[in-house]
Amino acid sequence: MTWNFNRFSDGDGLDNLSTELTAASTWFNAIDGDGVRRGCFNLHHGLDVLSTTGTGSTSGSTERTYDHATFSTALEWSGYATDGATDAGANNPSTFDRIVLGHPDTSAGATATISGMTNRVGMDNAASAAQKQSCLIVLGNVQVTQVNVGALSDVFVVLCLQYRINVSDWYTIDHSEVHLSVEDHIADSSPSGYERIDFDVPLLGIVTPALVTDNGDTPGSDSVTEVRICVSMRGTGTFGGSEGIRINRWNLTAIGPFSEDV
């Protein structure tokens, strides 16, 4: 089907123009998606790749120390038995696992939000998130500079990404969790005081509508409003008081929403 659009000039009648436009409209409406010129949606659909409300980044270079008190109090909870773990007991990190992984809404959790690493991003436009089946990609980098294992053995530094719903509950992005062995990264495998690790931990997570649903929220009406990086410590034994983790320099970026189905 073809359509030859006649040019107009001064003196042409409006009736002629109306006839041409009617023909143009009929022709245009008859074409299907396959007839659309490649690139014709460039101007307005590029924004869906990376929305103005879905992106944020933060970084820092101040060394922070998270000592045993940061974690020991928070360890005094019971639960997670159904996940294969048992009650940790007071100040005893030896009998639990998945201390970061889990559901912070049901437990205080033995985590600390790393200072400066909470970032307001995400699916503020809930309607858009639902319609576009969008997701949020989260990137993190943390350098663990030093660790003091204290009275513990088999010590791991645990890091993860978390997202927040409606500026309220925080949830762990389960697949983002990283366990960094301390003994494996020191020269003599015999820690003494604060030992240098100088280990950069990359973190990667993706918040999908399915993940939001799994955690009991509704992607179409509940918004992902913030992300953060959390740190914790696990090991065998009982805290003696000198345990701690030092972190220096981090980068946290979340970009989205990205479309899941295209």
Add this chain to the structure above:
Amino acid sequence: MPTHTWPSPLFPTTGISASYWTDTILHDTTNPEDSLYVINGNLDEENVDAGFTVYAEHTQKGSHVRVHQAARTVDLDYFDGSFAAKSSGTVDSDTSHVIPGCAVRWYQPWVGPVLFMWSVGWGNNADADTEISALFLTLDGTVEDDTRRNLRRSIPTGGTIQNGGACNRVYSGHWFEPDMSVGYHDAALIVACNGPPHTRLYSGHIIAVPFNVTLS
């Protein structure tokens, strides 16, 4: 595209001279909604049914995002004498080197954010707590200090070296630059050292991903 919605009104039907709509409406670049702007291809979500899905084939390659990368596999060795000023805290042309294969130069076609990602394997044989090898990202020659990573061997604070051997790590980092201008830009990883007799870099790469959006 089942239903096309014309700008309304596309043309006045009475009371306006032909010269007015040819000179003012059809060719008025300041008021495209009343011209043939849409017919000429500037379609947007207002012109399609709600159920119409825009797939990748409806957009031009490179119109939303682009990627530039560099990489290498060869090992690179840097010795203490490679760094004239030997100051890991002050990084300039005298105290650092751009890492070959971990630097990209690209033309930024629009004002927008750029995501950088990289990975470098590295190690050194420092024998004192103060001896450091450092990696940074630089953008157009400016050091992004928050991307800095230091490397030392396992030594208790204030203590002495416990045994020999090198310390090897991998730095897989990222940086998000929210507002880069149109034009040519350089992104490079640089290495600086303060003391370690020998710093070795293993395989590495860097990727720059410009996004065609405006952040608010």
